Amino acid sequence: MSTGEPSSKSPPPSDPDTVPILPLRNSVLFPMSVVPINVGRPRSVRLVEDLLGRERAMVGVLSQRSPDVDEPTFKELFTVGTLARVVKVIRLGPSNYSVVLTGLGRFQLKSSLSLEPYMRAKIERVPESLVRDVELDALGAGLREATREVLGLMPNLPRDTAGILDNVREPGALADLIASNFPQAQASVGDKQEILEAFDVKARVRLVLAMVGRQLEVLRVKKEISSMVQEEMGKSQREYILRQQMKSIREELGEGGDEDEIDELRERIRRQKVPPEVDKVVRKQISRLRSMAQQSAEFNVTKTYLEWIADLPWSKTTVDRINVEDVRRCLDEDHLGLEKVKKRIVEFTAIRQLRADKKGPILLFIGPPGVGKTSLGKSIARSMGRRYERIALGGVRDEAEVRGHRRTYVGALPGRILQALKKAGTKNPVLVLDEVDKMGVDMRGDPAAALLEVLDPEQNSTFQDHYLDLPFDLSQVTFLATANNYEGIPAPLLDRMEVIDVPGYTRKDKLGIAREFLVPKQLSAHGLTEERLEFTEQGVEAIIDHYTREAGVRGLERTIAAVCRATAVKVAEGEDVHEVAGPEHVERVLGAHKYRPELAERTLDPGVATGLAWTPAGGDILFIEASKMPGRGNVVLTGNMRNVMQESATTAVSFVRSKAERLMLDPLWLKEIDLHVHVPKHGTPKDGPSAGVTMFAAVASLLLGAPVRSDVAMTGEISLRGRVLPVGGIKEKLLAAHRAGIREVLMPAKNRRDLDDVPQDIRDQVKITLISTMEEILPIVLQAPTRPPETSVAGEDEREEQAGI
Structure with a gap:
C-alpha cells in the first residue's frame, strides 16, 4: 500500500465541529459501515492529499442530490451525512485515490465555510438514541x-x-x-x-x-x-420456462415487457384522439396482439400497423395565422415579379381566412422549370404558420405509392400522402405535389387516378389508404401541385384543380432577382463577401444576355456560382482578392459567349420567316425556311415536325396555291417546281398549329422574291378560309421575342385578352400588331422584292397594286 508523502498544506482544523467535506456522487455512507471510495475529482483529490499521513483523520461525507453535477457546491448536497474516519488511502494514479472510510455517526450541516482548496463546513453531530422498549x-x-x-x-x-x-x-x-x-x-x-x-x-x-x-x-x-414450473420442466421446455420467469420478474419489478409495450402503444393511440370507428379497429387489433407469440411474424405486422396509427396526426393541428398582409409580405420577400400569381395566392388565403371549414380549391402551378413554383408553396406555408412537406411524384408509376400497399404484402407501407402527414406531425400542413405531369402508367396502376380522391375537396375527408384501410380526413390539408405543362396531366385530375400559370421572367425581373437573391446567396455559399467580389449591374446583364437562355433562373444561379468559384479558388490560395464582376471579368471567367443575339441568324433572303413557339421550358423563336427546285409539284416537309405542324405547313401551301392569281403567280406554278419547307434544329421535336402564319409568310416570301423583315416575328393558326385563329402561350412567346431583340410581333386578334398578362415594359418595347386574316400579313412583314416573282402574269404596275392580298 502506498500512503504517499505528507502534504505541505495546513492540517485540517482541530475543532471537532469543523471538518472537511467529501461529496459522494452515487452512494450513501452509513454509520458502522466500512466502504472503499474512489476519489478523482479535483477538490476531493486535494482533500485526500491533505489527509495523507495523518492518523485517525475525520471527514464529513455528504451525498449529492443529483449525480450529474461534476463539482457540486453545498446547494447540491444533502444536509444530513455521516462523520467518517479515514482508515486507509491507496494511490491508484497521479490524481486518483481509493479511500477506505468507516462511518462513526450522523451529523447535520450547520454552515458552509469554503469550497477551495476543498469543501469545509461546520457540523453538529446527531447522537444515537439507545433507549430500548x-x-x-x-x-x-x-x-x-x-x-x-x-x-x-x-x-x-x-x-x-x-x-x-x-x-x-x-x-x-x-x-x-x-x-x-x-x-x-x-x-x-x-x-x-x-x-x-x-x-x-x-x-x-x-x-x-x-x-x-x-x-x-x-x-x-x-x-x-x-415451484410451479419445476414439475413440467424438461429439456425442450427449459428456454420457454426461463423466459416466463424473466417476464414475471420484470412485471413485479415494474421493468415492463411485451405487455407494457402493448399498453404503451394503446396509450399513445388514446392520446391521438382517434375517431370512434378507428378506435374500434384498434381495440380489436390490440386484443389480437395480446394473444400472439412475440416470435410470430403476425405479431410484428400487427404491431407495426398499430404504431402507424399511433404516429399519424388524427387530431393534432397547428393554429392558422392567416393574414392577408402577412401573406403578401412573405410573397414579396421570397419572390420578385409574378404579380398575377401573387394576387391569386392572396385571394386564396383571404378565402381561407374568412371560411371556418378551411376548405378551398386545389391550386396547380404550371410553368417552365426554375420559375419558383415549389418555393411558392414554402412561402404560403410560412405565411399561414403551417408545416410544409413536399411529395415528389416525378417518375412514379405505381398506384401504391399514393394509396399504399395492402398489409398482406411483405414490406407493406402506407402511401406517400400519409407518410408526409406523419413527417409533418399535423393534419393541416401545406403539401406540395411536385411534378404531377411526370407520373407514368404501367401494369401496376395509374397513380394519377389514385390522386383523384386525394385532390377532390368533396371526397378527401374520408380518404382511405390501402395499408390503413381506415378513413383519414384530408380536408384540412392545403394541397398545392406543380407541373411544367398540361399534356401529362389527365383531364379528370386537371378538372379538380385550379390552374395558375407561372410564366418565365423578363430580363428586368432576372436582373432584380439576381441582385436581390441570387448574388447574396451565392456569395455566402462560397464564403465570399462583396469586398472580395462585387457584381456590377453590367456584369449580371452580360451573364443574362450571353450565358443563359431560359425562362427561369436556375441557369443564371449556376453561372453566378461559376463566377464565385473562380474567386473562391484565389482566396483559398492566399491571394488578397478584390475583384469586380463586370462584363470583361465575366467573359474572362466563363469564356466565349454561349449565346449571341438571334437577329444575327436572320438574313434578308426570301423564304425565311421568324415564328414564335411555346416549350415546357418557356417561349422560344422558330425559323421557318422555304426553298424551291425544279420538279413536279412535290411538297417536302423536314425538321422533325409532328402531325399537327405538318398539317399547318400543308394548309399554308394550299392557301398560297388558292391565292396564286392575287399573288400574281401562274396557277400552274407548282407543276414545274418542288417546294421544300424546313424547320431547323432537327433534334428537337416540334408540333402545334401556331406556326401556320409563319409558314405562309415564308412560302409567300420565297415565291414573291420579297424577304421578310428581320425584326418581325409572328404566331397564329391559319385556316383554309384565310382566318388567323388564336393560340396559347402568348406571354412566353412575347418574352422570347423580347430576349431575341424582336421589335414587332404579329399575333391573332382573338388573343387580345392575353396581353393583360404581359408585363408593361415588354409591351412598351415590342410593338404588338393584332391580325384577323392572312391578307393583313404580307403588307406588314414583306420588304421590297429583290427579284421578280415566279411566272408572273401581271406587269410591274399591276404587281405593285396587288402586292398585299
Missing part, C-alpha cells in the same frame, strides 16, 4: 427475521452472511447495516438518504423493514414461479 425490540426482531429470510432465498450468498445479523444487537445499527448493503437496483440514493435522515430509530427501522419486505415479496414470487 418493547415496540423497538419487536421491530428489530422482525427486521432481523425478514432479512434472514431474504438471505435464505438468495443461495449464492456466503454461508456466514446470516451470522453477521446476530452480532448486531442495536435495532438502529442493524437498520443502518442492512440499508448500507442493499443493492442499488432495489434502493436508490434518495431512498437510502431518507433512512439516513431518520433520526428516530423506530422510523428508521420501519423504513428498512418496508424495503426488505418489497425485496422479500419479489423473491417469494420467484420461488413460487420456480
